[in-house]
Amino acid sequence: MHYFITGTDTDCGKTLVTLGFMQLCLQRGLKTAGMKPVAAGALRTHEGLLNPDALAIQGLSNPTLSYHEVNPFCYEPAVAPHxxxxxxxxxxxxxxxxxxxxxxxNSHEAIVVEGAGGWKVPLTPEEDMAALCRRLDLPVVLVVGLRLGCINHALLTVEAILASGQPLLGWIANHVDANMAMAEDNIQTLKQRIKAPLLGRIPRLDQVSAEIVATYLSLPSS
Structure with missing residues (x-):
């Protein structure tokens, strides 16, 4: 059970879903690891650069992992990774x-890999996040940040994922804008146009934990 979590853009809820999926795998009794290969936006500590999202993923991984195993490429400024x-x-x-x-x-039965930014974010002069997913040969779950403009962002991302040849296992609606007008209508439009199942709807949460997020999600059937 290995997954690649991508999103419509930055701050759409990829880490929430990554932690939620990890929790669901752990609840099934699976040795579960999370990985955030690239993180831009980190704090300087006596242990070096540490990204808060990667720390949360490290904390949930079982058996435990070192920070570098979770996040091998970490950068201080919160800018595009390349x-x-x-x-x-x-x-x-x-x-x-x-x-x-x-x-x-070799050590974990379930691995959830979180991308940075969106599907086409550059990582090197030649390769982007989609190229990383292809290298790892992982099926994709798309997180849609529900806000004005999300329909276009979601459908373009789905088109790009399918064009890459990687399977799209499903998508998740995350209410990043609690006051979004006609949010339900947006979800129904996406359900009609995305030929992959809706795997969950995450409301705007006052308290966030992997256990709480997991209650709003379901793992893909395959």
Whole structure:
């Protein structure tokens, strides 16, 4: 049970879904790892650069993992990953990410990999997040951040995922804008146009935890 979590854009809820999926896998008794290969937006600590989302993923992984195993490429500024990598003079190495992922496959039965930004975010001068997903050969779950404009973003992303050849297992509606007008109508429009199942609807939550998010999600059937 391995999944790649992508989204319509940044801050759409990918980490929420990653943690929720990890929780569902753990509840099935599976050795579960989360991986956020690239993170841009980190705090400087005595242990080095640490990204809050990657820390949450590390904390839920069981058996436990080191931070570097979860997040091999971490950058301080919250900017596009390829720009952060260039600024730090530390290029993102997709072969290294692939090696790390394969090591996790040897020790964990379920792995949830979270992308950065959206599906076509550049990582190197030649490759993007879609290329990383193809390297890992993972099926995709799309997180749609429900806000004005999400229909266009979602349908374009679905089109790009299908064009890449990776299977789209389903999508999740995350209410990032609690006051979005006609949110239900937007969801119904997407259900009609996306030929993959809706795997969950996450409301705007006052308190967030993997256990709570998991109650709003279901794992893909295949």
């Amino acid at each position: 720009l952060a990598a260039r600024h730090a003079s530390r290029p993102i190495d997709l072969e290294a990410v692939e090696r790390q992922y394969k090591q996790l496959c």
